[in-house]
Amino acid sequence: LTLAIGCALAGPLLSLVGVLGGGVHLVGDSSSGKSLAQLIGSSVWGDPGIFAASWDMTKGGLEIEASGRNDTLLPLDEIKRADPKRVQEMAYSLANGQGKGTMTREREGRAKLSWRLLTLSSGERSLSEHAAIGGNAAHAGAELRMVDVNAGTRTHRAFDELHGLAGADFHRLLTVAVAAHHGHIGSAFVEKLLASDDRPGLLKDFAGIRASFVEDNAQAGRVADRFAVIALAGEMAIAYGLLPWTPGNALADCQLLYGEWLSRVGSGNAEDRQILAGILDFIDKHGSSRFSDVNDQTPDTKVFNRAGYWKLSGGKQLYLFNKSALVEAAHGYGLSRIIKALEGAGAIAERGADRKRHAKKYRVPGGGSPWLYVIDPEALDGEGASI
Structure with a gap:
């Protein structure tokens, strides 16, 4: 009142x-x-x-x-x-x-x-x-x-x-x-x-x-x-x-x-919070349906509309996003803005060999070596816990 x-x-x-x-x-x-x-x-x-x-x-x-x-x-x-x-x-x-x-x-x-x-x-x-x-x-x-x-x-x-x-x-x-x-x-x-x-x-x-x-x-x-x-x-x-x-x-x-x-x-920043929350929600919704183990050399035929892969590292499950899925998860924000938010949260777990790129090349099941963005969901959760 x-x-x-x-x-x-x-x-x-x-x-x-x-x-x-x-x-x-x-x-x-x-x-x-x-x-x-x-x-x-x-x-x-x-x-x-x-x-x-x-x-x-x-x-x-x-x-x-x-x-x-x-x-x-x-x-x-x-x-x-x-x-x-x-x-x-x-x-x-x-x-x-x-x-x-x-x-x-x-x-x-x-x-x-x-x-x-x-x-x-x-x-x-x-x-x-x-x-x-x-x-x-x-x-x-x-x-x-x-x-x-x-x-x-x-x-x-x-x-x-x-x-x-x-x-x-x-x-x-x-x-x-x-x-x-x-x-x-x-x-x-x-x-x-x-x-x-x-x-x-x-x-x-x-x-x-x-x-x-x-x-x-x-x-x-x-x-x-x-x-x-x-x-x-x-x-x-x-x-x-x-x-x-x-x-x-x-x-x-x-x-x-x-x-x-x-x-x-x-x-x-409010945009940072929304980007991080969007990516975390995307992982919660699609972590088991649009991602598969990057180290399993047998292609997973159950994955449709692939968003990327996952891997275990130091007791953590990291998610390896392809570019289009990362933009989709962040609800239409541009890639450079997404990267800025991820860097601020310390959520980019691995980088290219020269450390200048925010993505890293991975040999994936079925052949090919795409650039993938390696995301630590725990860092996203720490930043967005109050959302």
């Missing part, structure tokens, strides 16, 4: 502190409290029944909804209603803040829609899991623009404290409250912001909060920016007397949720 309110109040701050748009995606089982959090966030700006939106629309419709909520919040309920084939593209569009160029019936250019806001999404599946239903590989960029927050594993599923109420009573009380009282704090927050008119002070405050969100690469930095501006909005509303919370509460909650995200995805 703290995150939802901070998300809503952060909209007017984005352009002032130089943070790009993006979103937070609440992931949890049905009836865990995700929709209630969205109702609370929506109530910051208006009647939740009218202000809230849904993923069930075209990309063009989504752009219209976003532009109509510029500098505020776009709540999107139930990601399962979005088109799986386009959901990642829609996440990019929401974060980038610019619609697609169109033409009038007279073939004249129509002005592009634009916006800058945060999206508060929800669903029982993550963005990448929903995209996979349509056969699309997860895009690291889309996942960073719509970052997953677990909304089902707190003390009371999405909530830490029910204030002495049963879950159903807590939900009902807040639902009735926001139906009667809404649209107050958002406009009051903007009035206070305009009255203070202290851009240098605002930037200084943001820098101070941002410094408390630790990151080790630019991609995590983008997510840290988002949690930091949400925390800033909450702390400013407390200082303005608009929220009856203890100073520091909004910051502490955002740090907690950011820390949970960081520990879940692990450190390092």
